[in-house]
Amino acid sequence: MDSPFALLSLIVVIPFLGMLFVLSSKDNEDGVVGRNALHVSIFTIICNIILIWRIFMILNEKSSSLQLIEKYNWLNIPNIDIMFGVDVFSLLLILSVHLAILIGLFGASSNTFRQKSLMVFTLLFLSTITGFLVSADIFSFYIFFEAMLLPLFMIIGMFGEVKKQGLINRFFLYNFIGAIVLFSATMLIFEQSGSVLLSEVSKIEFPAPLKYYIWGAIGLSFVSRIPIWPFHYWISSINSGIRNPLAFIITALLPLTAIYGFIRLLPQDISSEIGSYIIYGEIIAVVTMLFISLIGFINRDYQYKIFAYVTVYYILYLLGVFINDVLVMSNIGYSLFCFLIIMASLEVVSSYIYHKEQEMQSLSNGFLCRVKRLSFIYSFLTIAAIGMPVSAVFINNFLILSRLLGFNVKMGVLLVLSLAFVGITLLQELLRLKQDHKECRLGKNDDISKPFFAFMLFIIFILLMSFVKPLWFVASA
Secondary structure (H helix, E strand, O other): OEOHHHHHHHHHHHHHHHHHHHHHOOOOOOOOOOHHHHHHHHHHHHHHHHHHHHHHHHOOOOOOOOEEEEEEEEEOOOOEEEEEEEOHHHHHHHHHHHHHHHHHHHHOOOOOOOHHHHHHHHHHHHHHHHHHHHEOEHHHHHHHHHHOHHHHHHHHHHHOOOOOHHHHHHHHHHHHHHHHHHHHHHHHHHHHHOOOEHHHHOOOOOOHHHHHHHHHHHHHHHHOOOOOOOOHHHHHHHHOOOOOHHHHHHHHOHHHHHHHHHHHHOOOOOOHHHHHHHHHHHHHHHHHHHHHHHHHHHOOOHHHHHHHHHHHHHHHHHHHHOOOOHHHHHHHHHHHHHHHHHHHHHHHHHHHHHHHHHHHOOOOOOHHHOOHHHHHHHHHHHHHHOOOOOOHHHHHHHHHHHHHHHHOHHHHHHHHHHHHHHHHHHHHHHHHHHOOOOOOOOOHHHOOOHHHHHHHHHHHHHHHHHHHOOOOOOOOO
């Protein structure tokens, strides 16, 4: 089914147009830096969310093939067309990314440090990651996969608070190498098959010497964006050093692109030779997962705790992808939808608590004892994050874990241990903040505002409804 009114192109272009408006916006007369830029950004994302909801209404949710195809001629010699298309899985990710960044915008509203610049690169990143998720051919897939690194690099440079220049150099080096090897793999795929359709790549049978390079190059370019050894150090050092909640959320979306890449390009029939390499990768992934969960458990920094939570769940979904099962893939999609929303909300609320603690110049046990609105929101998000039955994460993660346990019991046990450690880490922080403390210096004025509380209640409503019915917002579901 072709896309009416080029809807997929619109959801890519709208954030870019919003970025242009932000660039041309001026500060308010009262001198509040970036306030107009923030308002334009929020309005832009809300408009795109409404358009995404409209696309859901015309999408055939029972079809696993890409729909609403848009085709644009790029080159005649060689003949290359740029194509866009979506299915329920990719559109769910697009919606969750928009909601996560919208939550981050509300969280960053009080932070005026280079706010206009942050809005510009946020909208540029949103445009590129949306383009990546709607790509239906290998060339647009590659272009958007690499294009999103530009705004990400600028955000890390301005808001990452990275003291070691070597970390920035590693970020550039790893992604530069990944860009080169992925481009070479893309050209080899085009030369071998003459087809650029993303849905056809996983079905192509390459000659024995060539397939190792192609799949190895694709795997390396994707794995370099996930906190798995040996790439975990630079990612953890950058993410744990970011104190702006919106900047953290954007950097935490980078591994999502790698997981989506594996889903689209993983061979349908994995040969025994390639399968043996995947097993080694799974071992490294599980060990990294357990290591980071233990570090998060003993680390007192809230940002590293959230990073540990995000990393453990990303690796869980990555391991689920390697099962190469259609049912597991759909479970991953529904779970990722809520996971990204929970991650963004937890980061924003935790950042608020952190800045309040910084104002008091100490870690405050019983911080939530007198702030009822904040206490309720933080408690619910923690319960949702550890996988309790309040969102789609609960049932879908249970199904993914059951399949992983059936696939390899030892690996499944280590996964359960990692999830347990990261869950205890979040509960430990909740207990510290909620325990009764006579010297609590907070009052009602330190609670979150009523408008933000109402917005978070809306987010909670989305999570609860996703548990009842994943596609509850689609009339035909």
